[in-house]
Amino acid sequence: MALLEVNHLDVRFALRQGEVRALRDVNFTLERGERLGIVGESGAGKSVAAFSLLNLIAKPGFIAGGEIRFDGQALTKMSERGLRKIRGNRISMIFQDPMMTLNPVLSIGEQMIECLKAHRRISRREARSIALDRLKQVQIPSPEKRLDQYPHELSGGMRQRIIIAIALLLDPDIIVADEPTTALDVTIQAEIMALLLSLCETHNVALILITHDLGVVSQVTQRMLVMYAGRVIEQGPTREIINDPQHPYTQGLLNALPQMATPGEKLNQIRGSMPSLNALPSGCAFHPRCDFTHRSDGTARPACVEQVPEFVISGQCRVACHMVAEMLEDRRMKEEAQ
Structure with missing residues (x-):
């Protein structure tokens, strides 16, 4: 049994103009100690998927269907009190902006001690000792001094290290990192990701990394999901997807x-933009931007425009694409004919 199982997850937002489906039939698993990347453009549903795991979706959002199981427990059926015992304790989150996570009027030490005492029956001295140890693990210089400082006194990179230290305070089974290096410069980004990877391997902590940076995903994760317009369209081993992407959207991202x-030439880009969730195209949501939807005579493939693609198996990957399904079927028929 996997540590985390997400089955047919459906998340919606109740708006005045009607319900909008932010996630549609999302399925994935996470093993203990495994590192999973979730990639896609802004609006693809990456963060909604992450927040859904602990029901952190703000109203008017709600989980409309599906199941999330963690270590055998159905989180979607758990009470708010039960979820509070899981949040931060067994599943920790690292958010994009440390200044939105850290309390500006409390010292770093106070915040870490409060977190520990909320989940464990220990003295302040024991809590401070654990907090100091975690700061040392994330390679904070002068950790004793940092415990008594406030968030505004620290650099962006140091604040992100502290957020990682807080995430590790209670020895969680899973860390969900939502764009953890967005606000940092490239050099600090590399340091933070290397640190996070090392700590996850050392503590055997599973990691879900939410990002739009395929370069980071290729270096850190073992498996990855590619999301588009609220749906997973390709998933499988990271190395296989990076080396041989099947879905046209994944190819466009790479x-x-x-x-x-080419040096001196314009950067490649996917034409168009992510569709609004309350006005999704019919059939495959990617078809208006897809170079393979239109045939050589200029007409569109009827299947792409009319039918939502089912998943097919290609190598070790699962892909939701009519073109890939046709190619696999053609290959199968040729092999049978030989």
Whole structure:
């Protein structure tokens, strides 16, 4: 049994103009100690998927269907009191902006001690000792001094290290990191990701990394999900997807990396933009932007426009694409004919 199982997850937002489906039939698993990346453009549903795990979706959002099981427990059926015992204790989150997470009027030490005492029956001295040990683990210089400082006295990179230290305070089974290096410069980003990877491996902590940076995903994760318009469209081993992407959207994301462009030429990009969730195209949501939807005679593939693609197995990956399904079927028929 996997540590985390997400089955047919459906998340909606009740708006005046009607319900909007932010996530549609999302399925994935996470093993203990495994590192999973979730990638896609802004609006793809990455953060909603992460917040859904602990029902942190603010109203008018709500989980409309599906199941989330953690270590055999159904989180979607758990009471708020039961979820509070899981949040921060067994599943920790690292958010994009440390200044939105840290309390500006409390010292770093006070915040870490409060977190520990909320979940464990220990003295302030014991809590402070654990907090100091975690700051040392994330390689904070002068950790004793940092415990008595306030968030505004620290640099962005140091604040993010402290957020990682807080996430590790209670020895969680899973860390969910939502764009953890967005606000940092490239050098600090690399340091933070290397630190997070090392700590997860040392403590055997599973990691869910939410990001739009395929370069980071390729270096840190073992498996990945590619999301588009609230749906997973490709998933499988990270190395296989990076080396041989099947879905046209995944191919577009990889081709848009700066290193894929010819020096001196314009960067590659996927034409168009992510559709609004309350006005999704029919059939495959990606078809208006897809170079493979239109055939050589200029007409569109009827299946792409009319039918939502089912998942097919290609190698070790699952892909939701009519074109890939057709290619696999053609290959199967040729093999049978030989």
